[in-house]
Amino acid sequence: MRSQVHDQVLSIIAREAHREPADLRADMTLEELGLDSLGLVEVIFAIEEQFDISVPFNANDMAQAQFDISSVGAIVRAVERLMSGESPSAAVA
Amino acid sequence: MRRVVITGAGSINALAEGVGATKTALAAGRSGIGALQFPDVERLNVRIGAQIHGFAPQDRFDPGKLALYDAFTQYALVSGAEAMAQAGLENAPDPARWGCIIGTAGGGHGTANDAYRAVYAQGKTRVHPLTVPKLMANAAPAHLAIRFHLQGPGFAVSTACASSNHAIGLAFQMVRSGMVDGMLAGGAEAMLNFGGLKAWEGLRVMSPDGCRPFSADRNGMVQGEGAGVFVLETLDAALARGATPLAEITGFSMNCDASDIVMPDQDSAARAIAEALKDAGMAPEEVGYINAHGTATAANDRIETAAIRHVFGEAADHVAVSSTKSMHGHCIGATGAVELVACLMALQDGVIAPTINYGAPDPDCDLDVVPNEARRAQVGAVLSNAFAFGGFNAVLALRAI
Incomplete structure (x- = not known):
């Protein structure tokens, strides 16, 4: 069953990408959705504001070791982990 | 002139x-x-x-x-x-x-x-x-x-x-x-x-x-x-009036990516470097030191390396390139001026400032970045790169005098 976090993250990404949440699939990349590096930091800002969390993302971290942004589904999972209080390093594994 | x-x-x-x-x-x-x-x-x-x-x-x-x-x-x-x-x-x-x-x-x-x-x-x-x-x-x-x-x-x-x-x-x-x-x-x-x-x-x-x-x-x-x-x-x-020249400024170029507001553009960066050399009447082989923009972001250092390689060709393997931001930080609007001190040191004193905190080579940044320790060298000409948000690039060329 899809979580509320899932729906809210999708809604944020969809809004930034000027799409409908229903158009998004878990395997889509932000690039496919037309989001560039600045679109990404806006998504992260919106996530932080929505859930009152701090997202450990650094645009220079090429391995995305702290916060996986490789797909819509990955972002949802990363936010769910943060919400559950798991440490960023645990999210890597 | x-x-x-x-x-x-x-x-x-x-x-x-x-x-x-x-x-x-x-x-x-x-x-x-x-x-x-x-x-x-x-x-x-x-x-x-x-x-x-x-x-x-x-x-x-x-x-x-x-x-x-x-x-x-x-x-x-x-x-x-x-x-x-x-x-x-x-x-x-x-x-x-x-x-x-x-x-x-x-x-x-x-x-x-x-x-x-x-x-x-x-x-x-x-x-x-x-x-x-x-x-x-x-x-x-x-x-x-x-x-x-x-x-x-x-x-x-x-x-x-x-x-x-x-x-x-x-x-x-x-x-x-x-x-x-x-x-x-x-x-x-x-x-x-x-x-x-x-x-x-x-x-x-x-x-x-x-x-x-x-x-x-x-x-x-x-x-x-x-x-x-x-x-x-x-x-x-x-x-x-009996003043002592420290160095001669011989060239300058400026241009604009006119594309992304924050992502650097390799072609315009290369064009800025090439135009500064041209304005100075300087061949790449003459340049002994480049003070890089070298911000230590993933994108800048990779793109700056490619731009230097594009303009310098084989000479890119023989030019010292360091980012002194590793020491004085990125002073934003003041950074090119602080970095000009490193250029003067190379031209006047024959000392090339290092890129400190250098840990491991990145194949996308395969220049001689003068890792961690300063180096003595006879330097007759230098470039100083600046590639800014907004896509505005500005490169200075100087000679020893």
Whole structure:
């Protein structure tokens, strides 16, 4: 069953990408959705504001070791982990 | 066209106050980066920077005047005084023929931050009455002009991280063309405050733990602050009055990516480097040192490497390229001016400043980045790169004299 976090993250990404949440699939990349590096930091800002969390993302971290942004589904999972209080390093594994 | 030389240099930055002490620190590979100290720093995620400590402006300036001097103006005045003293000038020799251009991104950023804090956070109903003339970006060149009687062209130039190179390059063109006889030019920046850093934090390009340009383990930029100011005049005038030229500025180029607001563009960066060489009548093989923009972001260092390789061809394997931001931090609008000190050190003293904190090679940054230790070398010509947000690129070319 899809979580509320899932729906809210999708809604944020969809809004930034000027799409409908229903158009998004878990395997889509932000690039496919037309989001560039600045679109990404806006998504992260919106996530932080929505859930009152701090997202450990650094645009220079090429391995995305702290916060996986490789797909819509990955972002949802990363936010769910943060919400559950798991440490960023645990999210890597 | 007239030949343009630098006859005076001044700087203050996190490494040191004064060009001599800055050179010593650069040659020693010292780091000016440490824990930031200012109100509310504990509310930041990134808490390191290359901050100037122990400056004590109240001991430097007349109290009546200090009320008008934001930190960026103070840094510009201290650097300008050092440069003028080295040039052997008390004031502009011919005020109407001398001017001043200072690059800055934030201008009186600290003054704005303090005023906002007063009205928004502290609930005050008024701010200091001199807030506007203190925070305006042209306050630094204005006070330099007042101090040294520079009645020719004067303005501030704001192209983010390329501001200083634009200021110095434009001043160079003005002297070369005969529009003026001399200029004070450089940059000044003082954005290390809670509001300034909080804004940068949001962009997700800052490193939480250090500046490691060109290194495989780099993870972003580290903010710095400070100023660099230089006296530019014609070679003939300098020699006629018995001044000692420190180096000759021989070329300048500037252009715009006209694409992404933050992502650098390899083609325009390469074009800027090539045009600076062309303006200077310089072959890549002549260049012994490039002071890189080298911000230690993933994108800049990779793209700058590719741009240098594109222009230099095989000569790219024989040119020393270092990013001194690893030591003095990214001084934003002042960075090109502080980095010009490293260029002067290469040309005058035959010492190439290192890229410190270099840990592991990145195949996408496969230049001779002078890792961790300074190097002795005979350097006849140098380039200084600046590639700014907004896509504005500015490259200076200098020769030993």
